[in-house]
Amino acid sequence: MSAVDVPLVEPGQAEVDGGAQSAPGVGQLRGRGPARSRWWAPYLFLTPYLALFGLFVLAPIALGVWISLHDWDPFLPSSPWVGLDNYADLFRSGSPSRGNFWRALRATALFTALSVPVLVTLPLLLALALDRSFPGRSLFRALFFAPYVLGVAVVALVWRLLLDPHVGVINHLLGKVGLPAGTGWTTAVPWVWVSLVGMTVWWTLGYNTVIYLAGLQNIHREIYDAARIDGATRWQLFRHVTLPGLRPVVMFVVMMTVLGSANMFGQAYLVTGGGPGSETRTVIMYIAEEGFRSFRLGAAAAMSYVHALLLALVNLGMVLLFFGRGGDEEAR
Amino acid sequence: MQRARAPETRGGPGRPPGRRELLAGAGAAAGLLLLGCRGEPVDVRDQAAIAAGGSRGYGGPAVELAFWTGFTGGDRLPMERLIERFNREHDNITVRMSVTRWGDFYQKMPAAVESGHGPDVAVMHADQLATAAVHRTILPLDEVTEALGLGAGDFSDTLWSAGVFRGRRYGVPLDVHPLGLYYNRAVLAGAGLGDAALPRSRRDYLAILEQLKQRGVQGSWVSPALFTGGLMFQSLLWQEGGQLFSEDGVRATFDAEAGVEALGFMLELIQRGYSPRDVGQDADSIAFTNDRNAFIWNGIWMINIYRATPGLKWAVAPVPTIGAQRAVWANAHHLVLARQPSAGERRLQASVVFLDWLSRHSLEWAEAGMVPARREARESAAFQRMTEQAIFAEQLPVVRFPPAIAGIDAVRASTLDLAVNEAVLLRATPRAALRRAAREADALLAANLRKFARAL
Numbered sequence: 001m002s003a004v005d006v007p008l009v010e011p012g013q014a015e016v017d018g019g020a021q022s023a024p025g026v027g028q029l030r031g032r033g034p035a036r037s038r039w040w041a042p043y044l045f046l047t048p049y050l051a052l053f054g055l056f057v058l059a060p061i062a063l064g065v066w067i068s069l070h071d072w073d074p075f076l077p078s079s080p081w082v083g084l085d086n087y088a089d090l091f092r093s094g095s096p097s098r099g100n101f102w103r104a105l106r107a108t109a110l111f112t113a114l115s116v117p118v119l120v121t122l123p124l125l126l127a128l129a130l131d132r133s134f135p136g137r138s139l140f141r142a143l144f145f146a147p148y149v150l151g152v153a154v155v156a157l158v159w160r161l162l163l164d165p166h167v168g169v170i171n172h173l174l175g176k177v178g179l180p181a182g183t184g185w186t187t188a189v190p191w192v193w194v195s196l197v198g199m200t201v202w203w204t205l206g207y208n209t210v211i212y213l214a215g216l217q218n219i220h221r222e223i224y225d226a227a228r229i230d231g232a233t234r235w236q237l238f239r240h241v242t243l244p245g246l247r248p249v250v251m252f253v254v255m256m257t258v259l260g261s262a263n264m265f266g267q268a269y270l271v272t273g274g275g276p277g278s279e280t281r282t283v284i285m286y287i288a289e290e291g292f293r294s295f296r297l298g299a300a301a302a303m304s305y306v307h308a309l310l311l312a313l314v315n316l317g318m319v320l321l322f323f324g325r326g327g328d329e330e331a332r
Numbered sequence: 333m334q335r336a337r338a339p340e341t342r343g344g345p346g347r348p349p350g351r352r353e354l355l356a357g358a359g360a361a362a363g364l365l366l367l368g369c370r371g372e373p374v375d376v377r378d379q380a381a382i383a384a385g386g387s388r389g390y391g392g393p394a395v396e397l398a399f400w401t402g403f404t405g406g407d408r409l410p411m412e413r414l415i416e417r418f419n420r421e422h423d424n425i426t427v428r429m430s431v432t433r434w435g436d437f438y439q440k441m442p443a444a445v446e447s448g449h450g451p452d453v454a455v456m457h458a459d460q461l462a463t464a465a466v467h468r469t470i471l472p473l474d475e476v477t478e479a480l481g482l483g484a485g486d487f488s489d490t491l492w493s494a495g496v497f498r499g500r501r502y503g504v505p506l507d508v509h510p511l512g513l514y515y516n517r518a519v520l521a522g523a524g525l526g527d528a529a530l531p532r533s534r535r536d537y538l539a540i541l542e543q544l545k546q547r548g549v550q551g552s553w554v555s556p557a558l559f560t561g562g563l564m565f566q567s568l569l570w571q572e573g574g575q576l577f578s579e580d581g582v583r584a585t586f587d588a589e590a591g592v593e594a595l596g597f598m599l600e601l602i603q604r605g606y607s608p609r610d611v612g613q614d615a616d617s618i619a620f621t622n623d624r625n626a627f628i629w630n631g632i633w634m635i636n637i638y639r640a641t642p643g644l645k646w647a648v649a650p651v652p653t654i655g656a657q658r659a660v661w662a663n664a665h666h667l668v669l670a671r672q673p674s675a676g677e678r679r680l681q682a683s684v685v686f687l688d689w690l691s692r693h694s695l696e697w698a699e700a701g702m703v704p705a706r707r708e709a710r711e712s713a714a715f716q717r718m719t720e721q722a723i724f725a726e727q728l729p730v731v732r733f734p735p736a737i738a739g740i741d742a743v744r745a746s747t748l749d750l751a752v753n754e755a756v757l758l759r760a761t762p763r764a765a766l767r768r769a770a771r772e773a774d775a776l777l778a779a780n781l782r783k784f785a786r787a788l
Binding site: 071073074075076077078080094095096099100160163164165166167168182184186187188273275276277278289292293294295296 | 439442443446463466467468469553556557608609610611612613615618619622624739741742743745746750753754757759760772775776779783784786787
């Protein structure tokens, strides 16, 4: 519905009550005083959304901050105020949460650093291939996207059985062709990281591919034609037409993938159980354990905010990286 | 067309709200949310006294009771059959069971009770009772069991005392599920070993494993996960004379020499080649069903699963005594009464009728692959005919439970379980892994003591 803009009434002019040209749904708004005092009309239209946003986003954020300032166990008669202790605990030696939190953060950062490059570049190459027309193109598009519709529990269970060091299919097949068959895919470092990144790529690759495909179709063919007439090679076409055209899409993909990877939980929880030891225990996993298994919600909330702040900083860095250079179309 | 100009008044009737008022309204709404809605504090002891009246039966108007369990596996059907029977026998009480995975159960239950939408009766594990008790999720049952005339004699001393926390009783044991030694008869026969050669001691166990190794079988896979490596460690720790935690819940004691010995034995199995390295979660059990593993220290809950595995030839025995004394890990399901909002108090008596009935009919419950807690059920001929369960039940005099300390389950999971995992995956020596975990556990225990002292 695009007819929500209230027709402008020139100053000094009054308006007709329920005028015939008024847009549907605006009738009641008009005729309530002069046009100039209708600054609130847009807010009125935003109200339903803002109410939901306030109730389900802003209020929980505020409540979370409140919780993080207490030793909060919802099932005890009192939750004493501890000020910034929950935050200080993350930096104070001797507190059990310090080592665990930073270890979990390191694991999360490692997973993000390993998975994002693959999840940004591989789908791009795939999208370029699937953008060409060849027989069976739709089938391949569907195939690559298919795993994404599965839930993490299904994907993780399948991969745990495939990856098991002793009873798994992968080591069995490796043994069949004479390669080492004793790799601890789910139990030993660094292989656990290879497994987690590999299964995540297999699982979510299709999503980024589809977004890239949409981006590719938005680049005007005329630009390619013009570049070809100017004698551009295929590499130059990619470098000077495709990439700049995809810039906003790439940025979106990078950001979403970083956020997604930084919030990884299900794969580690179900495939490695955070192991070996607590090597692959991610921040979200540790927060969930602290909050919902140990009922230390204050500490868990504090960690969530520190994690969110760090993610915000990372995102800010990425925005500056993408837009900081003015978005000029400089070749080099 | 009539045109008029409304005066720019402020504060007139029908004026749209100003920015400040909008903000104030939003603030008030958020404030209400922050306060949350806490129910009226009810004294759990008053409710317990009301409930005790249920020992004389329930003659009031028809009620429907919510019964919450985590019986998602082969144990669901037997329980549903029991409930059907109960509902047939009682005109004015209808029980409805809701099932949640145990993994989510202990997060869902306190929250539901707190908001007044909890169950009437529930099943909880022995090691969760203390936590639920400090959270006032469940009622103390001393008066109820007294009115019902239940005592240690109806169960066993170990089982009966497992339901007590801070001198008050919170659960009535329904069953006990210890660890046992499952053995793969096909694998043993293949190595020329009959059932007669079952290992009882450390020496037997290692000798048999050595024989299996000569035949190219790794006979006792050691898992780094809680199921089953962690349970094996706890059994071994008790056998060596150790304890997980001090009785008062102040210190972790699993890093004492007994713990190092216990974990050392598990590593010995790996180092001697009786177990592969890097065993994944459940791989020990999968290998067992694929005839690649001879022995597995697993819980009684596997009986129905192995029974349903086609082509698997298996049997059970008590776990061998590796250390100085017999001991075996066990847990138990307890029947508990949830704290009620004031409107639910009239259902308490009916809840006790159901709890009492279920406890007295726990023999049927043994079909779920459990050892019933009631002595009369365990000693009945019908139970003795359940071969596997009866063998598990032989261990009852030596079963050990984790101590009744609030929050203990989470402390163990985030410290000891990780240490066992590290050591079994050869990432740290047993001594170093256990010591580090114990220091961390001490800090968590201290924090818990401070925190739960508020609930006194």
